[in-house]
Amino acid sequence: MTPRHHPPPTWRWILSRAIPRRDRATLLAELDEMFARRVTREGEPAARRWYREEVMAFVVHTPGLGASGVKRDYGGGAMEGLRQVGTIVKGLRRAPGFTALAVFTLALGIGANALIFAIADRAVFRPLPFPEPDRLVSVLDGWTTAPGSLEILQDELRGVETIGGAIDALGMTYEPIDGPAQRVSVAQVTPEYFTALGAAPRVGRLFQVEESEPGLGDVVVLSSDFFTSNFGADPSIIGSSLTLEGTNRRIVGVLPEDFAFPSSRNDLWIPLTMDSSPANVGYHWGMGIVALVARLEAGATPETVRQDVLRAQAAVRVANPLWTPAPDFWDEARVSALQESRSRWARTPVLLLLGALAVVLLVVCANVANLLLSRGLARQRDLAVQTALGAGRTRLAANQLVEVVILTAAGTAVGLVFASFGLEVLRPLLPAEVPGLDQVGLDMRVIGSTTVVALLVAVAAAMVPAMRVGRSSPGDFLRESGRGHSTSRSRRRTTSVLVAAQMAAAVVLVTGAGLLARSLYELNRVDPGFVSNGRVTARLDLPPGLDHDREARARYFSEIQEALLADPALDGVALASSFPFGPEWENMAVAIPGVTQDPNNLPVVYQRRVTGSFFEVAGIAVLAGRTFDDSDRVDTPPVAVVDEAFARAFFDGVDPVGRTVRYPWRGAGDIQIVGVVASTRDEELSSDPSPTVWMPLSQLAGGMVDHALVVASAPVAEAGLAAIQSRARAFDDRMAVSELATYPELLRDSLALPRLLTMLLLLFAGSTLLLGCVGVYGVASFSARERVREIGVRMTLGAHPSEIRGRFLREGLWLAVPGGVIGLIVATLSGRVLSGFLYQVSPIDPVTFVAAPVILVAAALAAVYVPASRATRVDPATVLREG
Amino acid sequence: MARQGLGELEHQTMLALLRLKDDVYTAPIAEELERRTGRRTTTAAVYIVLRRLEEKGLVESVLQDPGAEGGRDRRYFEVTDLGLQQLRQARAAYTSLWEGLDTVLAKG
Numbered sequence: 001m002t003p004r005h006h007p008p009p010t011w012r013w014i015l016s017r018a019i020p021r022r023d024r025a026t027l028l029a030e031l032d033e034m035f036a037r038r039v040t041r042e043g044e045p046a047a048r049r050w051y052r053e054e055v056m057a058f059v060v061h062t063p064g065l066g067a068s069g070v071k072r073d074y075g076g077g078a079m080e081g082l083r084q085v086g087t088i089v090k091g092l093r094r095a096p097g098f099t100a101l102a103v104f105t106l107a108l109g110i111g112a113n114a115l116i117f118a119i120a121d122r123a124v125f126r127p128l129p130f131p132e133p134d135r136l137v138s139v140l141d142g143w144t145t146a147p148g149s150l151e152i153l154q155d156e157l158r159g160v161e162t163i164g165g166a167i168d169a170l171g172m173t174y175e176p177i178d179g180p181a182q183r184v185s186v187a188q189v190t191p192e193y194f195t196a197l198g199a200a201p202r203v204g205r206l207f208q209v210e211e212s213e214p215g216l217g218d219v220v221v222l223s224s225d226f227f228t229s230n231f232g233a234d235p236s237i238i239g240s241s242l243t244l245e246g247t248n249r250r251i252v253g254v255l256p257e258d259f260a261f262p263s264s265r266n267d268l269w270i271p272l273t274m275d276s277s278p279a280n281v282g283y284h285w286g287m288g289i290v291a292l293v294a295r296l297e298a299g300a301t302p303e304t305v306r307q308d309v310l311r312a313q314a315a316v317r318v319a320n321p322l323w324t325p326a327p328d329f330w331d332e333a334r335v336s337a338l339q340e341s342r343s344r345w346a347r348t349p350v351l352l353l354l355g356a357l358a359v360v361l362l363v364v365c366a367n368v369a370n371l372l373l374s375r376g377l378a379r380q381r382d383l384a385v386q387t388a389l390g391a392g393r394t395r396l397a398a399n400q401l402v403e404v405v406i407l408t409a410a411g412t413a414v415g416l417v418f419a420s421f422g423l424e425v426l427r428p429l430l431p432a433e434v435p436g437l438d439q440v441g442l443d444m445r446v447i448g449s450t451t452v453v454a455l456l457v458a459v460a461a462a463m464v465p466a467m468r469v470g471r472s473s474p475g476d477f478l479r480e481s482g483r484g485h486s487t488s489r490s491r492r493r494t495t496s497v498l499v500a501a502q503m504a505a506a507v508v509l510v511t512g513a514g515l516l517a518r519s520l521y522e523l524n525r526v527d528p529g530f531v532s533n534g535r536v537t538a539r540l541d542l543p544p545g546l547d548h549d550r551e552a553r554a555r556y557f558s559e560i561q562e563a564l565l566a567d568p569a570l571d572g573v574a575l576a577s578s579f580p581f582g583p584e585w586e587n588m589a590v591a592i593p594g595v596t597q598d599p600n601n602l603p604v605v606y607q608r609r610v611t612g613s614f615f616e617v618a619g620i621a622v623l624a625g626r627t628f629d630d631s632d633r634v635d636t637p638p639v640a641v642v643d644e645a646f647a648r649a650f651f652d653g654v655d656p657v658g659r660t661v662r663y664p665w666r667g668a669g670d671i672q673i674v675g676v677v678a679s680t681r682d683e684e685l686s687s688d689p690s691p692t693v694w695m696p697l698s699q700l701a702g703g704m705v706d707h708a709l710v711v712a713s714a715p716v717a718e719a720g721l722a723a724i725q726s727r728a729r730a731f732d733d734r735m736a737v738s739e740l741a742t743y744p745e746l747l748r749d750s751l752a753l754p755r756l757l758t759m760l761l762l763l764f765a766g767s768t769l770l771l772g773c774v775g776v777y778g779v780a781s782f783s784a785r786e787r788v789r790e791i792g793v794r795m796t797l798g799a800h801p802s803e804i805r806g807r808f809l810r811e812g813l814w815l816a817v818p819g820g821v822i823g824l825i826v827a828t829l830s831g832r833v834l835s836g837f838l839y840q841v842s843p844i845d846p847v848t849f850v851a852a853p854v855i856l857v858a859a860a861l862a863a864v865y866v867p868a869s870r871a872t873r874v875d876p877a878t879v880l881r882e883g
Numbered sequence: 884m885a886r887q888g889l890g891e892l893e894h895q896t897m898l899a900l901l902r903l904k905d906d907v908y909t910a911p912i913a914e915e916l917e918r919r920t921g922r923r924t925t926t927a928a929v930y931i932v933l934r935r936l937e938e939k940g941l942v943e944s945v946l947q948d949p950g951a952e953g954g955r956d957r958r959y960f961e962v963t964d965l966g967l968q969q970l971r972q973a974r975a976a977y978t979s980l981w982e983g984l985d986t987v988l989a990k991g
Contacts, residue, residue: 026957
């Protein structure tokens with residue numbers, strides 16, 4: 001009868017190696033049977049525990065068989081090896097200080113490796129989760145285009161199997177059957193978008209080709225998260241409807257978990273309608289926000305597709321009824337691998353981190369090698385005796401390697417724990433704009449690659465001492481009888497080189513981290529041109545059914561503003577369609593009479609529509625003329641305020657008040673400039689302000705404005721945010737309130753990447769410095785121990801302790817200075833790598849380049865000081881007597 | 884003649900062997916010992932003891948095929964005459980040592 005429950009196969013295998021051959025089959029079967037019985041009696045976990053104990057007992061006890069006279073007919077290589085491992089583990093247990101230090105060092109390096117690789121893999125290296133991902137390309141990479149252009153490209157591109165388009169993360173209002181309206185993020189995609197990717201649904205289906213036809217596209221596909229949180233992951237909702245922006249859409253499918261295309265921000269996907277009818281011309285040709293993805297035919301390359309794109313330009317020029325793009329409009333267009341296109345932004349920072357990581361790993365190797373050398377010294381007599389008794393050198397070197405592998409295994413385990421803690425700390429700091437980073441975790445890919453790196457580290461670290469074991473002659477130690485100098489001197493030389501290398505590495509990383517920290521400091525000091533402290537922000541989405549009439553909307557806006565202002569928690573309130581560092585941005589191509597000539601080559605500027613109170617609430621200085629007030633209404637002549645950057649760029653700094661700007665389309669009227677305000681930074685603190693046109697929300701509150709962003713000054717941020725939420729809901733319960741944040745938070749978010757890089761590099765630099773100091777400390781301690789006699793003699797002859805200490809400190813300097821100098825040279829050479837990440841800091845910033853070596857030397861001296869002072873406390877008489 | 888005296892586990896193992904009527908093979912012997920003595924006894928320990936007892940000629944083992952029931956071969960153990968003799972000697976030794984000690988132990 002075969003037992004239903006089977007013991008853990010690995011343990012069973014070990015057991016099969018441990019049992020002598022004669023009884024292997026019978027005992028294995030007996031224990032299988034007992035295991036099955038125990039499962040029934042005590043449950044699986046208890047049975048497994050019992051089985052493990054049984055196996056361990058065999059591993060431990062069977063070697064005793066030989067002694068009891070039973071013939072050793074077992075003892076395969078595996079068992080012999082296991083016992084050897086047991087002996088080594090015992091040895092490690094007897095040296096807890098060494099073991100702990102080595103494991104900690106390895107854990108530091110391996111943990112850092114897992115952490116960085118987890119990030120790098122998600123951000124850059126992991127292949128896209130679709131069949132044949134290398135056939136996927138981004139067409140017009142880095143650009144977006146209008147649905148009309150996509151329709152033409154669908155016909156014109158020959159090397160392409162399927163081409164689809166997507167508009168990412170449109171904000172829409174979802175009205176659940178019960179509960180308040182929610183703001184959701186919606187991607188609009190052509191049915192071919194999913195086909196091109198090769199995406200498959202988790203439940204139901206994706207879009208069918210005809211669903212991009214006008215009138216046939218009232219369907220919706222859900223993200224897994226949305227499916228779970230709103231419908232409890234109940235598959236029977238397929239076929240039912242939900243209300244989005246006031247329209248009922250039939251739910252046809254659910255995308256798999258972690259589907260992140262075009263980005264992971266989307267809750268819902270709806271079809272992108274291809275409607276080229278004249279009534280829809282603004283949408284079809286004016287909305288250039290569609291990103292294109294294509295699947296190449298076999299044999300096609302991105303370059304052949306690019307040639308097709310360039311050829312298609314002529315057709316697009318002819319077809320576009322809104323404007324005629326210049327003949328060379330797409331000449332810069334790229335077609336690149338989708339993978340590369342998605343990860344481009346993250347590539348450089350990730351490579352920087354990998355470079356820093358490599359340095360850390362080298363230091364870890366050097367440090368562990370050093371520890372092994374020191375331990376080797378302590379066990380020299382042991383080894384010498386073993387060698388003299390005939391243990392082969394290969395065997396000793398192999399033992400050393402096994403020891404390192406055991407240490408590395410422990411280091412890997414601890415390192416992975418470090419990494420998982422580290423990831424939890426870092427997760428909120430990861431920049432949201434890098435696709436994939438929200439799914440970072442320690443999965444099998446990360447653990448696998450970490451194990452490989454860990455093994456490499458182990459081999460590298462074991463190599464130095466293993467070579468030395470191989471080299472020294474067995475009698476060396478015995479002959480020198482404990483006072484030996486030649487071996488220890490050469491060992492000390494090896495150690496010193498290793499320590500100097502660590503010091504060099506530490507200087508490189510400390511300098512790099514210092515530069516980034518200085519740059520981050522500068523970024524934090526940048527004046528954004530407005531006041532963010534004490535300001536809170538939110539997004540209000542107007543109910544879908546609201547009248548599109550401009551006057552009605554203007555009134556609605558001014559009423560919301562009044563309602564919010566009535567709350568005592570809010571001092572000042574302004575509304576805007578977009579504002580600096582806010583969740584929305586608007587660009588416009590602007591014609592400036594008397595300045596711009598070519599209607600096909602107009603400057604693109606920021607456009608921000610705000611209520612008159614905005615400048616006061618945000619603390620933006622008015623430099624000339626006026627801002628907006630109640631006299632700027634739908635029925636009065638349109639006005640605008642420009643910023644300093646705009647005045648400088650287009651009016652050579654001459655007062656632009658009284659001049660005009662114009663929307664680029666035919667028949668657009670003049671907009672009079674009535675004032676000039678100070679410039680603000682727009683989306684990044686590191687970029688200079690771009691030209692901006694401010695316009696009154698009251699005059700432009702047409703159907704296109706479906707949301708209002710709130711900026712309010714609130715003495716207590718939490719109270720202010722709560723007030724916005726409750727007052728807005730009370731004003732109109734169909735209004736969705738989202739993106740509640742303080743203004744300083746928005747500024748901080750814009751610095752997520754530099755902050756993350758700085759933190760990681762500081763962490764790396766700190767660890768390397770720490771490891772370097774451990775190295776220096778080790779060298780100094782050994783040197784002190786070896787020279788106990790010499791110190792004793794010197795002190796008997798009247799040397800002052802400070803003299804002895806000085807001697808050691810000088811030696812410490814000799815360890816630190818050469819490393820430091822080499823480090824500074826490398827840091828100077830690698831400064832160029834960093835320059836792209838630096839703001840207002842030179843890559844050879846003198847402050848950093850002086851501070852880093854000073855820190856290093858100070859740390860090294862501190863590390864030497866302890867063993868040096870200990871050395872001076874020896875009692876000369878004792879030492880001389882024992883020596 | 885085998886070496887004098889029985890080790891404690893040897894002694895106990897042989898007794899367990901005699902108590903078990905069926906299933907007189909290694910793993911159940913370990914279980915029986917554990918049940919009777921209340922001490923964790925691993926199969927490995929019993930296995931080693933059995934092999935030692937076999938070497939001393941105190942037990943014999945025979946490999947039996949499973950017959951109609953199917954399954955794997957099993958090695959059954961049996962106490963030899965020499966084994967029984969040793970057990971008797973051991974008991975005699977213990978009994979004589981125990982004599983007159985009941986009152987002493989009762990005090991504790």
